[in-house]
Amino acid sequence: MTGWTDLLFILVLVLDLFVLASSRLRAGIRAVAAQGVLLSLLPVVLSGDATETRHVAILAVGALVVKAVGIPWLLARATRESTVSREVTPLLGFLPSLVLGAAGIAAAIWFAADLPLPVPGMHPLLVPTSIGTVWCGLLLIVTRRKAVGQVLGFLVLENGVFVLGLLLSDFMPSMVEVGVLLDLLAAVFVMGLVMFDIQRAFSSLDTEKLASLKD
Amino acid sequence: MLLLVATPLLLAALAFALPWPRHRPLVLLAGALAHAGTVAWIWGAPPAPALGGWLAVDAAGLLVLALVSALFLVCAAYAQGYLARRRDRDSRGFVGGLLVLLGAVSVVALSQHLGLLWVAIELTTLSTAPLIYFNQNERALEAAWKYLVTCSVGIALALLGTFLLALASAGPGGPRSLLLADLLAGGATLDRPWLRFAFVFLLAGYGTKLGLAPFHAWKPDAYGEAPGLLGALLSGGVTSVAFLALLRVLQVCRAAGEGPFARQALVGLGLLSIGFAAVFLVRQRDVKRMLAYSSVEHMGILVLGVGIGGAATTGAFLHLVYNGLTKGALFLTAGNIHRAFGSKQVEHLRGAARVLPVSGPVFLASFLAITGSPPFAPFFSEFAILDGAVKAGAWAPAAAYLVGLAVIFIGMGATVLRVVQGAPPEGAGAAAAAMGDTALTAGPPLLLLALVLALGLWVPGPLRAVVAAAAALVEGG
Numbered sequence: 001m002t003g004w005t006d007l008l009f010i011l012v013l014v015l016d017l018f019v020l021a022s023s024r025l026r027a028g029i030r031a032v033a034a035q036g037v038l039l040s041l042l043p044v045v046l047s048g049d050a051t052e053t054r055h056v057a058i059l060a061v062g063a064l065v066v067k068a069v070g071i072p073w074l075l076a077r078a079t080r081e082s083t084v085s086r087e088v089t090p091l092l093g094f095l096p097s098l099v100l101g102a103a104g105i106a107a108a109i110w111f112a113a114d115l116p117l118p119v120p121g122m123h124p125l126l127v128p129t130s131i132g133t134v135w136c137g138l139l140l141i142v143t144r145r146k147a148v149g150q151v152l153g154f155l156v157l158e159n160g161v162f163v164l165g166l167l168l169s170d171f172m173p174s175m176v177e178v179g180v181l182l183d184l185l186a187a188v189f190v191m192g193l194v195m196f197d198i199q200r201a202f203s204s205l206d207t208e209k210l211a212s213l214k215d
Numbered sequence: 216m217l218l219l220v221a222t223p224l225l226l227a228a229l230a231f232a233l234p235w236p237r238h239r240p241l242v243l244l245a246g247a248l249a250h251a252g253t254v255a256w257i258w259g260a261p262p263a264p265a266l267g268g269w270l271a272v273d274a275a276g277l278l279v280l281a282l283v284s285a286l287f288l289v290c291a292a293y294a295q296g297y298l299a300r301r302r303d304r305d306s307r308g309f310v311g312g313l314l315v316l317l318g319a320v321s322v323v324a325l326s327q328h329l330g331l332l333w334v335a336i337e338l339t340t341l342s343t344a345p346l347i348y349f350n351q352n353e354r355a356l357e358a359a360w361k362y363l364v365t366c367s368v369g370i371a372l373a374l375l376g377t378f379l380l381a382l383a384s385a386g387p388g389g390p391r392s393l394l395l396a397d398l399l400a401g402g403a404t405l406d407r408p409w410l411r412f413a414f415v416f417l418l419a420g421y422g423t424k425l426g427l428a429p430f431h432a433w434k435p436d437a438y439g440e441a442p443g444l445l446g447a448l449l450s451g452g453v454t455s456v457a458f459l460a461l462l463r464v465l466q467v468c469r470a471a472g473e474g475p476f477a478r479q480a481l482v483g484l485g486l487l488s489i490g491f492a493a494v495f496l497v498r499q500r501d502v503k504r505m506l507a508y509s510s511v512e513h514m515g516i517l518v519l520g521v522g523i524g525g526a527a528t529t530g531a532f533l534h535l536v537y538n539g540l541t542k543g544a545l546f547l548t549a550g551n552i553h554r555a556f557g558s559k560q561v562e563h564l565r566g567a568a569r570v571l572p573v574s575g576p577v578f579l580a581s582f583l584a585i586t587g588s589p590p591f592a593p594f595f596s597e598f599a600i601l602d603g604a605v606k607a608g609a610w611a612p613a614a615a616y617l618v619g620l621a622v623i624f625i626g627m628g629a630t631v632l633r634v635v636q637g638a639p640p641e642g643a644g645a646a647a648a649a650m651g652d653t654a655l656t657a658g659p660p661l662l663l664l665a666l667v668l669a670l671g672l673w674v675p676g677p678l679r680a681v682v683a684a685a686a687a688l689v690e691g692g
Contacts, residue, residue, distance in 0.1 A: 118386035118406040134375060141368060150364055157368065161375045168381050171391045172330075210357035213436045215495055215504070 005045045009125040012038050012163070013105055016136035019156060020101045021094050023087050028152045029075050035159055036067030046123060046166055055169060063162065071155065079148055092143040101139055105132035122167060133160030216262045216270060219280070219321040222249045227314035236306055240291075240298045243310045247284075247291035250317060254284040258677070268394060269328040274684035278532060279459050280324040281681075282539045283452040285666075287317055289659045290444050293547055296655025297444055300554065308345055315342040316448065323456040329393040332460055333370075333377050336424060339453050340366045347441045358433075358440035365433040366424060373420025373460075379413035380467070382406070395463060402470025410471050417464045418480060424457035427484050427518060428491035431511045435495075438507035439559075443550020446503065450510040450546060451539030458517055458535060462689055465521060469691065474524075481522030482612055488515025489619035497626035502549050502559045505630055506542070509585060512623055513538045519616060520600040521689060527603025529686040534596035536678075541585045541593055541667050547660040548578035552634065554650040561630055566639035573657035575635050577664050582631040584667050586624040592670035 015035045019028045040063035047056045090097070108131035117127065137157025141150050226246040233239055257272055258281065264271035272280075294313075298306050319342060322335035340363070348359040377393065383406040384390050390401035398405070423430040438446045461481075468477040492512035499505040513534070520531025551574040552567050553559045568575035584591035587598075597620070604613035670678075 115408055115412075118382060118389065118409060138368070141364065147360070154364070154367060154371070157371050161371055161378065164375060164378045164382075168378060168385075171385060172381055172393070210360055212354060213357055213361075213439065215435065215499070 005123060006125060008038055008041060008045065009123070009129045012129050012159070013132055016105070016133050016156060017098060017101055019152060020136055020140060021098045023094060025079055025087060025146065025148045025152070026076070028149070029072050029079070032152055032155050032159075033068050033072035035156070036063060036069070036072065039067055039159055039162055040064035042163065042166055043169065046126075047169075059166075059169065067155075067159065067162075075148060075151060087144055087146050087149050090143045090145060090149070092139075097139055097143050101132075101136045104135035104139070108132040108135065117167075119167060119170070126163060126167060130160050130163040133157075133163060136160075216257065216265050216272065216325060218253050219250060219257075219325065220318050222246060222253070223314045223318035223321070227311045227318070230310040230314060231307060233307075236302075239306050239310045240295050243294055243313060244291045246314050246317060247288040250321070251284045251288045254280050258681075264327070268396065269331055270322075270325045271327045272325060273327075273688060274681050275459060275462060275532070275688050276324045276326075278536065278681050278685050279455050280321065282455055282536050283317075283320050283324065286448065286451045286539055286543050286663075287313075289543060289663055290447055290547070293444055293656060293659040296653055297442070297550070299655075300650065304349060304351070309349055312342050312346045313445075313448070316346075316453070320452055320456050324459060327395045329377055329380065329395065329398075329463065332463065333374055336373070336421070336457065336460060337370050339456065340370060340424070343445070343449065343453065346445050347437050349442050349445070350440065355440045358436040362433045362437040365430075369420045369423025369430065371420070372416050372423070376413045376416030376418075376420055376464075379409055379416060380464075383409035383413055395466065398467045399470045402467070402472070405467075405471040407471060407473060410468065410473055411476060414464060414468055414473070414477055414480070418461070418477075418484070421457050421460045421464070422484060425454050425461065425514050425518075426507075426511050427514055428488040428511060431488070431491065434511055435504040435507040438510065438546075439501055439504040443503070443546045443548075443553065446506065446550070447543040447546035450506070450542040454510065454514055455535055455539055458514070461518070462521065466689060469689070478522045478524060481518045482609070483522075485515045485517075485519030485522055486612060486615050486619075488512065488518070489616065489623075493619050493622040493626065496623050497629075499626070499630055500561050502552065502561065502564065502630070502634060503546075505627060506545050506549055509545075509623070509627065510542060512619070513542070513585070516597065516600060516616075519612065520603070523600070523604045523607050523609050523612065524690060525603050525607050527600045527607065528689050529682060530596050530599030530603055532682045532685045533599060533674075534593065536682075537592040537596050537667060537670060538585070540663050540670075541581055541591070544577060544581040544660040544663040544667065545585060547656075547663070548574040548581065551650075551652065551656055551660075552578065561633055563640065564634040566635075566637045568635045570639045571652050571657070573652045573661060577657070577660050579631060579635045581660070581664055581667070582627060584664070584671075586627060587620060590668065590671045592667045595671060 012035055015031050018031045022028050022031065040060045043056050043059040105128065109128040112127040112131065134157055137153050137160055140153025140156055144150050144153060223246050226242050230239055230242045233242065258277060261272050298309070316339060319335050319338035323332055323339070326332040326335060344359050344363045347362055348355050381393055384392060384398060384401065386404060386406040389404045389406070390397040392398065419430065426434040438450065441449065465477050468474055488511050492508045492515065495508045496505060499508065517531050517534055520527045520534060549559070551571055552564065555570055556564050558564065567578065584593055587594045601613055601616060604616065
């Protein structure tokens with residue numbers, strides 16, 4: 001069982017790097033959806049004796065419905081209706097951002113080994129996966145120019161936060177975690193709406209054209 | 216107490232459902248009046264905690280609640296005149312969004328649970344993003360997109376920080392809770408390295424919402440493109456609740472013995488914000504963007520005040536109120552000037568005092584107030600923070616603070632005087648005849664300015680008591 005759990009965490013990190021390295025937006029959306037599937041498995045494999053089954057089920061099903069199916073579908077629709085399919089000129093090249101992402105993940109592993117968790121019995125890869133994923137998400141948001149690329153970055157960032165939230169599932173009321181899913185849905189939903197308007201106004205999903213406001 | 220949240224949300228639903236656009240602004244006014252009445256009632260007789268202690272009134276929350284409610288009431292009165300002039304725009308989303316914002320802001324002010332606090336802050340972002348897009352042009356779209364992306368990232372980081380804080384509370388003997396009372400009581404049992412880690416993310420997250428440098432990138436765009444009315448509510452109301460969120464975190468850090476670490480970071484970010492604002496305020500060509508940078512500056516002053524602590528914390532709470540009211544007057548009059556001249560660029564604005572006989576002078580006087588000229592109220596709060604810094608022996612921050620204020624006074628002054636003085640440009644008369652001062656558009660900012668002047672001359676006893684109690688919450692007096 002432990003071997004499989006390790007594999008899940010490592011796959012989440014590999015998908016981070018895949019999104020960072022990929023120029024095709026559709027492949028990025030598929031990778032984020034796959035990451036959603038992995039995240040929905042995590043609450044199940046990590047559940048200890050103290051966790052309520054109902055709670056685990058809500059998290060797993062919620063993550064599957066929202067992160068793996070709902071939002072990727074919404075994003076895929078948004079890209080299908082536009083002509084943009086590639087991130088051509090990111091602010092930072094794909095290779096440098098890949099290297100930076102990997103370096104961040106390495107730093108997260110090193111950092112987590114240095115800082116003992118206050119709750120015992122947690123999987124040693126959980127904190128590095130979370131922090132590494134958050135880092136890759138931030139990197140994507142900052143370096144990508146296409147609106148879809150930035151939304152993908154935000155999704156990766158939120159996935160990292162979700163992984164850390166799993167640490168609390170033993171003792172925190174479910175409300176906080178429901179808040180995460182709701183927030184994700186709401187934020188991207190609004191982002192999606194705005195995005196359709198960007199498309200209409202600029203006939204492309206390029207945030208670089210949103211550059212008339214500056215000092 | 217639940218009325219404070221339920222009434223605005225119910226009225227928001229009503230505003231969305233109401234088929235008569237002409238009467239929709241009245242729903243806003245009704246919501247504002249009901250809210251203000253409830254706050255006044257709570258001020259007199261503090262209610263018992265509700266929802267298992269998740270919602271309660273304490274001095275800091277009450278102060279923010281009173282400020283937001285007063286500001287919202289004035290803005291709702293202004294909206295009657297403003298929306299009557301903007302019949303070209305659909306007021307459904309605008310009125311509904313503002314009422315949802317009022318409900319969310321009230322939850323933040325009342326919240327004693329850091330998870331609930333986070334959800335409510337998220338809701339303030341979601342409800343204001345569409346409002347920034349009110350003018351529905353390319354610039355407004357750009358501002359709304361940047362606001363949404365930047366604040367969403369900030370909110371995500373704040374959630375990460377909240378999770379880390381929960382984790383820090385889960386050590387042996389820890390409270391295992393996010394209720395403020397539990398965290399404060401169990402301060403000594405919090406895991407300190409994880410608490411520091413949590414503080415960094417919470418500071419970055421709520422600092423983004425507050426618009427502290429270097430997380431302020433969204434602010435000039437959002438305030439620049441949003442209607443003046445929304446700018447007033449964002450810079451006086453939403454930033455105040457974000458500041459309250461940061462104060463809750465500081466309270467927890469202090470209880471755990473990490474106060475000095477947290478305060479050092481706050482002083483650093485405060486001075487950085489004042490510095491950034493000073494650089495961008497000088498020779499600023501856009502009146503509303505100028506006000507946005509002024510907001511960055513004043514958020515910096517607030518954070519600097521609580522960072523220094525002691526007497527400066529009292530000054531910061533006073534400044535919270537005074538800055539909110541003055542910013543309201545500034546944004547509302549800037550909105551009037553923008554309407555009358557059809558531009559907010561300095562090169563098109565001249566002689567505002569002649570075209571708008573009330574808004575022009577009020578804009579000038581509010582500028583004097585916000586930059587700390589006596590006898591207006593902000594002078595006394597800004598001076599209290601300086602005094603606190605000197606008493607605490609923080610000479611370097613005090614000196615940097617003074618230099619920043621002086622540069623900002625000169626930089627803003629050059630722009631404001633250009634706009635207000637002189638003869639209006641050719642053809643400004645025609646537009647101004649349609650968009651001139653009326654009781655409903657010039658009265659509300661004038662009222663705010665009068666309030667700022669009155670508070671400078673005399674601080675009522677109840678306000679003084681609540682400010683002292685709020686400072687004691689943070690300082691443990």
